[in-house]
Amino acid sequence: MSKLFSFQGKVFAGDRLANGTLSRPVWAGNVPAMSLKLSTDSTNKTESFSGKRLQYGRLQKGTTAQLDITFDEWLPKNIALAIWATQVTLAADTVTAESLEADLVAGDYVKLDGQFISSLVLTDSAGTPATLVEGTNYRTESVNAGLIELLDVTSLTQPFKAAYATEAADAYTMFTAAPPERYILLDGVNTETNESVIVTLYRCKFDPVSDLGFINDDYGNFQLSGSVLYDELNAADAELGGFGRIVQKSAS
Template identity: 25%
Template sequence: MANSNVISLQGELHLAKMVSGVPAALLPVGSTPELQIAISTESTDHYESKTGLRSKDAVLYKQTGVAISGTIEEVTKENLELILSGKSIEIPEAQLTDINIGTVQAGAMIDLGHRNLSNVAFKDSSDVAITSDKYVLDAVYGTVVFNEAIVGPVKFSAKAGAKTRTTIANNIGSEYRILFKGIDTLTGDKVVMTLWRVKFSPDTEFDLIHEDFGSYSIEGEALADISKANDAELSVFGHIERFSVTA
């Protein structure tokens, strides 16, 4: 029989972005091989002065904080927003016509600014088509290298495929509601953690080259929901619940 006083947890983290103080739909973060909370305090010690022993006889806890940290392994659109402190934009496919890329130099790579291109055609300043033997096109990534200089500004037309764009570090300070749905793998008990308000740190690293599976660290601080301060069954930061499910 398992010892009910020991525990081994697994589970899944869910996040809901707070909008005007109200949580949106909870979305799963996916595989999180590491996840923990940490409680910190700031205190002042008091020492008695009656006995000559200067013994500590009281501790005043002045500030309390709750932090959360972990590792994300799945890079969904929502996770990427969290990691990069950005916003995701769905950009539909589009027909591009006569986009001016200016004067080109032989051997210089040009970023056309669009990806997943098809039906690409270039024209010179006289609207004469530039034949494909005069350039090397990477239609997937949207770059081109001309083999020879072209007189005057060059224009191109193409069809650009749909894509998801996530901006970087322009959405710092978003708040989230956290729900962790866990299971004690020893006893089968369920464990649920709720944090009412969490702000994640924008300080992070996003590896662009990996030798193994990618993983990304997240760190955040729980903020108090003072509306729950007088509720004896809740906490201003959140709580953990443990229960058994009968068959």
């Protein structure tokens, strides 16, 4: 019987509980590639009695496991993994009298502190403040980025003051979380035989993404690499092992 294989399936990532089990797994979305690379750190011994310097021994000094996963989907948990981020909720807000930098001239762009803005009003700093006119004194380049361009600032007193509203948003602050460790579960299927296969890796610690393309001609994705760490607790159970396991149904 053929035992060719081509795996697909859903990849879940969650936290590892103190008892070694998976907590609150979250589906990572479409994962087009996932690979496990096992290696050993070894020292070879060459004999010196035959005159041919033949290999006489091989000392195994350590084993390592590397996990590579490619993510297709821009999901909160995936982003946090990629850039070691803390997810911060930015509440909707109303901003009044935000001072812009002084000495602005026509053609200068200004980035407001907020984003996803609406109801923007710009005034100057005269004793009786004048209101800048959109289309004459400034134009809005991007309400999403909160970016404006000055057009005509003649006879206006700087610094200008901005008042506006912002919408709620989520932010991901880079390198503000500890190196992420995740329990990985692959709920897979061998598409050649239609047999189920389950892969569990108990402690996966990921490096930050090495290449995150923000502008692409095609769909974007990113790859994360990390180490599969030894789990002393699960290693005490012969049915689990210290790193992970592959499970499939027994042959009928």
